[in-house]
Amino acid sequence: MKERFVPLIHINCPSYIKCQQCISVVSSASIQQLHIAVIQQLAEVSEDNKEFKNILVKDHNIIPHLTSPIIQFASQSQLNKKIIQQQSESFDQSFISSSINLLNNLINNKEAHEQIINTPNFLNSLIKLTQFKFNYDTNKEEDNQSILIRNKSKECLDYIHRWGDEQTQVELVTNGYPRVLINIINTVGGNEQEYDVGIFQGLENISNFFSVILKGRQTNYFNHGPSFPPQPVLFKSFQEQIEDEGAYEEIEAQLVNKGRGVYNDIKNNANYAKRRILNFFVDQSNPRRWWYNDKF
Structure with a gap:
């Protein structure tokens, strides 16, 4: 059944990707x-289906069908004081959020990941969309769409980091991913994203990304991404970005955050992130306890 509706992704393909399977119909x-519904169904079906992901990537060349509209949508927005203001109605926001969601499911496919990383301006576009917001009074549905676009863009960047190789980490730092991590927990400056889930995950991602840059990563039972050595050259840029965004102040602010429900461990996550960052400055020749490498 699912194979029957896959070709519908080729309805009115963007002309600039020159799709040979394009189905041209009068737009309405x-x-x-229908196009949005197809993308949403593909995301649902592909979530845990490796074979189906291969069909989408190899037989239908789906990556440019998703990345191209996202890049164009982001390029038609203007970044101003950390608020991306919408300038065009040419794309339906639900199509953009659905496309990013489908990409999230495809990132662990090696070929898809390589295409995503090698797509010019895509990482930069995702980073812009982590701050997407309408520039006029919106109703609840539109506001929910802007939140969804921001959250899905952050999630996509996290997946790219998780499944990315050494060059991927370079591209992420170069395009400003560390700034995104800090902005997620930015409550000191009155940022609207005071959601426990975002803060909890943001602190965890800061710790993990910091560790990966300094210590490298090994493929194992808990980490299915590729192995790569430490990246000390990236640290300077990483440090500059998090300092510019007030990382230390933001982390300090979370030391009094008790959180709610399953996210009541925010304070411990903040302490963990703080220790990891501060321990970088400890004399590396000093002896360490046996648990140091696991904890810090």
Whole structure:
């Protein structure tokens, strides 16, 4: 059944990707809604289906069908004081969020990941969309769409980091991923993202990314991404970015955050992130306890 609706992703493909399987029809609201529904169904079906992911990537060349509209959507927005203001109605926001969601499911496919990383301006576009916001009064549905675009963009960047190789980490730092990590927990400056889930995950991602840059990564039972050695050259840029965003102040602010529900461990995560960052400056020749490498 799922193979039957896959070709529908080729309805009115963007002309600039020169798709040989394009199905040209007269555009309408119904056609746009159909396209969105197809993308959403593909995301649901592909989540845990390796074979189906291969079909999408290899047989239908789906990556440019998803990345190209996202890049164009981001390019038609203007970054101003950390708020991306919408300038165009040419894309339906639900299509963009659905496309990013599908990409999230495909990132652990090696060929898909390589295409995503090698797509010019895509990482930069995702980083812009982590701050997407309408520039006019919106209703609840539109506001939810902007939140969804921001959250899915952050999630996509996290997946790219998790499944990325050495060069991927370089591209992430170069394009400003460390700034995104700090902005997620930015509550000191009155940032709107005071959500426990975002803060909890943001602190965890800061710790993990910091560790990966300094110590490298090994493929194992808990980490299915590729192995690579420590990246000390990246640290200077990483440090500059997190300092510019007030990382230390933001982490300090979370030391009094008790959190709610399953995210009541925010304070411990903040302490963990703080220790990891501060321990970088400890004399590396000093003897360490046996648990140091695991904890810090």
